[in-house]
Amino acid sequence: MIKPKFISMLSLPSKISLLVFLLFIWRNEPTNAKEDIQYDINADAWVVMESETGKVLLDKNMNKQNFPASITKIITAIIAIEERELSEIVMVSEHAQNTEGSSLSLKAGDQISLLDLLYGIMLHSGNDGAVAVAEHISTNETDFAQKMTSFVKSIGAKNSHFTNASGLPNNEHYTTAYDMAIITRYAMKNAFFKEMVQHKTYNWDEQLWRDTLMTHEKSEAKEYGIAWEGKPKIINHNRLLGLYEGATGIKNGFTHESRYTLVGSANRNGSELIAVVLKSANVDTAYKDIITLLDEGFRIKKASSDQVKRINEEVSTNNVVEESVLDNSNSKETESNSTIPIENQIIYASILGIITFLILTFWVKIRSKK
The missing domain is CATH 3.40.710.10 (DD-peptidase/beta-lactamase superfamily)
Known part of the structure; x- marks a missing residue:
């Protein structure tokens, strides 16, 4: 956990740099869902895409x-x-x-x-x-x-x-x-x-x-x-x-050569996803596939949103809680300790980022083995 007091000692540019770094590392964690979901989909080929950005989930x-x-x-x-x-x-x-x-x-x-x-x-x-x-x-x-x-x-x-x-x-x-x-x-x-x-x-x-x-x-x-x-x-x-x-659409299809194809879309909490399945065995597996994919896509979206929210809560100076009443000596001490040279701030943020990366990498490896 990033200590709020430490964050309060960083300048705004350093806080932003740390936020960007953590988002870059943490945003990739949900993609491990691909490894788990492969076995639940009957279709030969499929994709889930964010409608707004075109990002493949x-x-x-x-x-x-x-x-x-x-x-x-x-x-x-x-x-x-x-x-x-x-x-x-x-x-x-x-x-x-x-x-x-x-x-x-x-x-x-x-x-x-x-x-x-x-x-x-x-x-x-x-x-x-x-x-x-x-x-x-x-x-x-x-x-x-x-x-x-x-x-x-x-x-x-x-x-x-x-x-x-x-x-x-x-x-x-x-x-x-x-x-x-x-x-x-x-x-x-x-x-x-x-x-x-x-x-x-x-x-x-x-x-x-x-x-x-x-x-x-x-x-x-x-x-x-x-x-x-x-x-x-x-x-x-x-x-x-x-x-x-x-569900907001879209179109189903079938021929003996193609088997069952389906393009589906759905909106949840303002986010719309598009899912496509090609060559599913029968009509029931096609709809089961598309529902599984949409559910998993929305789960990934929520997980990513929750991660961003947690990071913002850590980094935001609005969430830094300091003692409301400090005596003069403590106030002076805090003021003197809160001024850290920008060079040291960069070093601290880099070290913290590396430690966070190593911890998350280890955690993801453990999850993937389960």
Whole structure:
């Protein structure tokens, strides 16, 4: 423990230097959580990132390339939001109608607002809707996929490449957990995107409410515990919104090639984290993985915050408690002893820092062996 009286004898610059040194040493302690959590995660690759700073708190194989499946639609959506007006009307093509996989039951010739399509692809994960958006922006899906790849590289996602707007498997369609965290962090800065991915349901256009879509959504509502009113309404497939307190999104995905992928986010006490898991074995392990990672990420955040608070309490002159009544002789003695040359202060702070470092290093080694 740093003695308050000793700290009171240091000048303000020396106190600041000591605080910075201790923060540098102590900030690394929580990263040992990586060693413990590896065995609790089923996914092949994962990462936890601070939304505000982009700092990685936890990771495994975060730069390993994997198939993303429908979390691809995060890129499709943010490009559309930034480049077009939500009120624009999109014409559905035959190519979009025939897209395999999850579907909004769109038909060639359907006209639908870009706003509705974005909710349809992010909540219901409609592949046909994703293709319709791509063709609306870039004429054809291939050109749009090139735009997707260029876009993500421009924001720092260097190890991703896309060949379609929906996430259907292709050997040249891949990403990494780290890249998806970067992409998601960027997208969540957009107010509309952030609001959209928090919706559990969305009222659908009655003209496009077909029997196949209604049957599917009725089943989804029952599975997710959402009251079914019989009205045209699409259900968000992201179960995290109902499983995790403070969840703020974002998107799940699945193909046989990718297995289960999931990008989740949550806010706790004003701090938001983004977690990504790629290639988890099944839907249950994917959500268990993301919940474990978010819990551990918030634990690390709290531990770091508590450490900073403890250091500030030690260093702050407001916490230095001196005797309120001193006789004249003691006052003079204290005054004479409290004046330490700056050179000695630097030496004292350096020695104290080294001792603190050795103690913490020894402590961390003991913890890692437990």
